[in-house]
Amino acid sequence: MSPEPPLLSVDGLVKRFGGFRALDGLSFHLNPGEILGLVGPNGSGKTTCINVISGLYAPDGGGVRFAGRAIGGLPSHRLVHLGINRTFQVPKPFLSLTVRENVAVADGYGRNPRGPVDIDTLLATLDLRPVAERRAAELNSAQQKMLDLARALATGPRLLLIDELAAGLNPAELDRVAVQIKEIARSGVALLVVEHLMGFIGEITDRVIVMNAGKEIFEGVMADAIQDKRVVEVFLGGEDEG
Amino acid sequence: MPRLLRHTLLILLPLVAALALAPALYGNHLLLFNVIVFLTLAQGINIIYGFTGYLPFGYVGFFGAGAYGFALAVMHLHALPLVALAAGGLAALLLGVLLTPLLRLSGAYFSIANLAAALAVLQIVSNPALESVTKGPYGISLSGVFDPALAYGVALAILAATTFLVIWLRHSRFGMALQAIREDAISAAMAGIDVVRGRVVAWLLAALVAGLTGSVYAWYISVFYPETVFGGEITIFAIVFALFGGTATILGPILGVVILYGIYNAIGISAPQYFQLIYGLLIMGLVLFLPNGLASLLRRRGIDVP
Numbered sequence: 291m292s293p294e295p296p297l298l299s300v301d302g303l304v305k306r307f308g309g310f311r312a313l314d315g316l317s318f319h320l321n322p323g324e325i326l327g328l329v330g331p332n333g334s335g336k337t338t339c340i341n342v343i344s345g346l347y348a349p350d351g352g353g354v355r356f357a358g359r360a361i362g363g364l365p366s367h368r369l370v371h372l373g374i375n376r377t378f379q380v381p382k383p384f385l386s387l388t389v390r391e392n393v394a395v396a397d398g399y400g401r402n403p404r405g406p407v408d409i410d411t412l413l414a415t416l417d418l419r420p421v422a423e424r425r426a427a428e429l430n431s432a433q434q435k436m437l438d439l440a441r442a443l444a445t446g447p448r449l450l451l452i453d454e455l456a457a458g459l460n461p462a463e464l465d466r467v468a469v470q471i472k473e474i475a476r477s478g479v480a481l482l483v484v485e486h487l488m489g490f491i492g493e494i495t496d497r498v499i500v501m502n503a504g505k506e507i508f509e510g511v512m513a514d515a516i517q518d519k520r521v522v523e524v525f526l527g528g529e530d531e532g
Numbered sequence: 533m534p535r536l537l538r539h540t541l542l543i544l545l546p547l548v549a550a551l552a553l554a555p556a557l558y559g560n561h562l563l564l565f566n567v568i569v570f571l572t573l574a575q576g577i578n579i580i581y582g583f584t585g586y587l588p589f590g591y592v593g594f595f596g597a598g599a600y601g602f603a604l605a606v607m608h609l610h611a612l613p614l615v616a617l618a619a620g621g622l623a624a625l626l627l628g629v630l631l632t633p634l635l636r637l638s639g640a641y642f643s644i645a646n647l648a649a650a651l652a653v654l655q656i657v658s659n660p661a662l663e664s665v666t667k668g669p670y671g672i673s674l675s676g677v678f679d680p681a682l683a684y685g686v687a688l689a690i691l692a693a694t695t696f697l698v699i700w701l702r703h704s705r706f707g708m709a710l711q712a713i714r715e716d717a718i719s720a721a722m723a724g725i726d727v728v729r730g731r732v733v734a735w736l737l738a739a740l741v742a743g744l745t746g747s748v749y750a751w752y753i754s755v756f757y758p759e760t761v762f763g764g765e766i767t768i769f770a771i772v773f774a775l776f777g778g779t780a781t782i783l784g785p786i787l788g789v790v791i792l793y794g795i796y797n798a799i800g801i802s803a804p805q806y807f808q809l810i811y812g813l814l815i816m817g818l819v820l821f822l823p824n825g826l827a828s829l830l831r832r833r834g835i836d837v838p
Contacts, residue, residue, distance in 0.1 A: 346718065365728075366721035375722060384715035386780075387708065395712045398705045399724035438719075445724050 297322050297357060297480045298343070298449055304351030305338055305504075312338040314504030315352065322448065325471065325481045327491040327512065330501035331524060336484045337379060339501075340451045343482075344376045345369045356449065371401045373448035377455055381438035383426035389413065390422045392437055393444050400445025407444050415470070416440050432459055443474070450474065452483045456490050468494050488512070500524070539699045539838050543782055547571075548692045555684065563797060565684055565752055570793055572691045572745045573770035574777075574785035575698050580738035581771070582779030583701055584731055585714035586635065589643040590650030592767040594624040594739045598746025599761035600657055603672045604665070613677045617686065617747045624743020627653065628736045635731050650762065658758035671757035674750065683752040690744045697737065699782050702838070710734055711780065769793075776818055778827025781837045787826055 296319035305313040313335045320326050328336050341347050343354055345366035354362045361369060384392050393409050413419045416436040421429060426437060435455055442450060452471070456464055464487075471494050475481050485491045491498060492512040500508035500515055502524045508515050515521050554564050573595065581587050601623025605616035634645050660668040701707030710730055712720040717727050746761055753760075777788030792814075800807035822828065827837040 344722065365726075366718070367724050367726050370722060370724040378719070382716040382719045384712045384719065386715060387711060391708060392712075395705075395708050395720075395725070396723035399709060401724060441719065441723055 294321075295358060296320055298482075299355045300339070300343070300352070301355070302352035303339070303342060303349055303354065305335075305342055305347055306350045311504050313342065313349075313352075316501070316505050317352075318499050318506055318509065320449070320480045320482060322480050323475055323478050324497065325475045325483060325495045327495035327498035328482055328484045328501060329486075329488070329491055329498055329515075334501040334524075335504040336501055337453055338504075340376055340453050340482070340484060343369075343449075344374060344451055367399075370399075370445050370447075373403070373446070374451070375400075375442035375445050375447035375449075376451035377435070377438045377442055377453055379454045379457070381431075381434045383429070383434055383437045383441070385427040386425060388423055388425055389418055389429070389437055392426050393440050396441045396444040402444065402446030404446050407446070409444070412440055412443060417466075432463055435459075439470075447479060449480045449482070452481060452485075454484055454486065456485055456487050464490060488516075535838075536699060536703045539702070539782055540696065543786070543838065544692060544695050544699060547695065547786065548688060551688055551691070552685075561680065561684065565680075565687060567789065567793060568684075568687045568691050569745055569749055570769060570773060570789045571786060572687070572694050573742060573766070574773040574789050575691075575694045576738045576741035576745070577770050577774040578698055578779050578781075578785045579701065579741065580734055581774065582781070582784075583707060583710040583714060584734045586638075586731070586735070587643045587771065588646045588738070589767060589771075590646035590648070591738070591742055591770060592762055592764065593646070593650030593653050594627060594742035595746035595749070595766060596650070596657065596758070596762035597623045597627045597653060598743030599750035599756065600666060600672075600746075601743065602747035602750045603674060606674050606677055607672070608665075613679065613682070613751050614686070616677075617744065617751070620747025620750070621740050621743045624739045624746065625736060627743075628739030632732055632735065635728075635735060647764075647767075650767075654758055654762035657762070666758075669758060671755065671760075672750070674754040677751065678754045680752055683748055687745070687748040687752065690741075690748060694741050695782070695786075697741075698785075702780075702782055706730075706733075772815060772818075774825075775823075776814075776825055778825025778837065781825075781827045783838055784825050784827045 298320040301317050303313050303316040304311065316339060328339065330336055342349050345364055348363040353360055356372060356374060390409060393412060397407050397409060410419065413422050416439060418433065418436055418440060421433065429437060456467055459467060468490065471481060483495060495512060497510065498512050498515055499506045500521050507524065508518050508521050551568060555561050558564060577591060598620035601620035602616045605611040605619035611619060631649055634642055637645055657666050658669045662668055709725045712723060712725060713727050713730050721727050750756060750761065773788035773792055774785040776792055777784030777786065796807060830837050
């Protein structure tokens with residue numbers, strides 16, 4: 291038990307879409323510098339969880355606390371100013387703006403507590419320096435994902451929610467992304483990573499939460515998760531499934 | 533900001549100087565005045581459509597609200613023209629505030645709702661039951677404040693301020709934030725931008741521009757009917773001019789007005805049937821082959837259009 295309260299604590303979170311409970315009492319916490327993996331079958335509520343924490347949806351029950359403050363239902367831009375940011379499964383950069391302008395907007399409006407970022411350095415760490423003056427529309431999908439990450443990092447987040455950044459990347463790109471994510475965490479940022487690639491999750495995370503039907507069914511390290519009977523059942527189907 | 537200064541000196545100054553000198557060289561002052569009106573309205577469309585992506589089919593509603601705000605202040609409050617001008621701007625701003633819920637809609641739904649709103653304002657203004665207030669359908673006469681020379685100068689000042697606003701948007705952080713919102717509102721929010729505030733500010737700026745233009749138009753012509761200042765063709769012209777040249781640029785709407793309004797006046801009045809044919813074909817060609825206007829032709833060749 292660490293004496294410091296966690297940076298993010300999610301407590302009994304509920305999100306309904308009509309009669310469907312996408313989140314059904316989800317609870318977990320996350321500490322600074324930690325990489326927490328969020329895994330589970332399709333439709334288990336992983337992206338919904340990120341959408342609620344990042345202010346896209348207001349929660350229908352339960353609470354989200356960030357740095358000791360209840361943040362459920364705050365609009366996204368306010369959450370960005372508090373130090374929460376995210377990447378998108380399908381990145382939607384500002385297509386008609388240049389790569390540099392994309393990052394400059396986030397730098398200008400993100401209220402980074404460490405002051406304005408050095409855009410060239412940030413772009414260089416994400417391999418975007420050579421395309422800095424191109425329009426975002428001209429980038430390939432891997433580059434657009436990196437630009438989405440650059441947009442998030444420019445705001446100086448303390449909590450970064452990463453939604454399937456690795457999907458669609460080739461093995462060399464995957465290795466680079468893994469290194470980059472670990473480096474971000476080393477700088478003290480708390481990371482919540484949603485991913486389908488279990489090898490990737492196992493390599494980068496300190497801890498994982500396995501979700502099913504809107505709630506957590508396992509919490510611990512990845513190596514134990516794959517031994518857990520409930521987890522195996524959720525992913526591969528149980529004997530009693532008809 | 534050197535680019536702000538450069539574009540002010542190279543675009544705004546020559547434009548204003550040319551239009552200030554033109555009445556001395558060219559006899560048709562009404563035509564010159566209309567050029568100023570459409571230059572201002574096209575830049576107003578540029579602010580709301582070019583920078584936020586909302587296409588207001590009822591943009592003329594703000595123009596008409598401005599004209600009637602001006603007229604009512606003159607008729608009922610005996611206000612001086614410059615005070616009445618402020619009243620016209622305020623009327624358009626109030627209409628803009630009233631219509632902010634429309635910004636929840638997007639695409640064609642927004643455009644149609646805005647068109648309906650403008651028609652509703654026209655119906656209210658031209659209601660015979662309101663004759664004692666608005667003169668209903670019988671029209672307005674403001675002969676007491678008729679001063680076309682001064683009105684021309686004021687219209688030019690409004691055009692200058694509007695063009696400067698667009699130059700500023702083109703080069704400012706706020707203008708870039710608006711373009712980010714236009715491209716993707718969710719990503720923009722995750723860049724820390726207050727999306728609702730950005731949209732409302734752009735919307736009200738566009739409303740104010742049209743309101744002031746409508747006010748000065750009412751002052752200049754001084755005799756008009758509701759249909760004169762709420763006519764749908766005013767919106768259509770402003771939109772087509774802005775789109776033809778290219779939105780989210782400074783020069784695009786200016787080129788659009790100079791070229792298309794030029795064609796309109798060259799052949800539209802002498803041979804209206806050919807004009808309508810050419811104009812119709814032009815708009816179709818534009819939508820099909822050049823949706824981002826003339827500016828995109830140059831941009832494709834790597835030339836940055838200011």
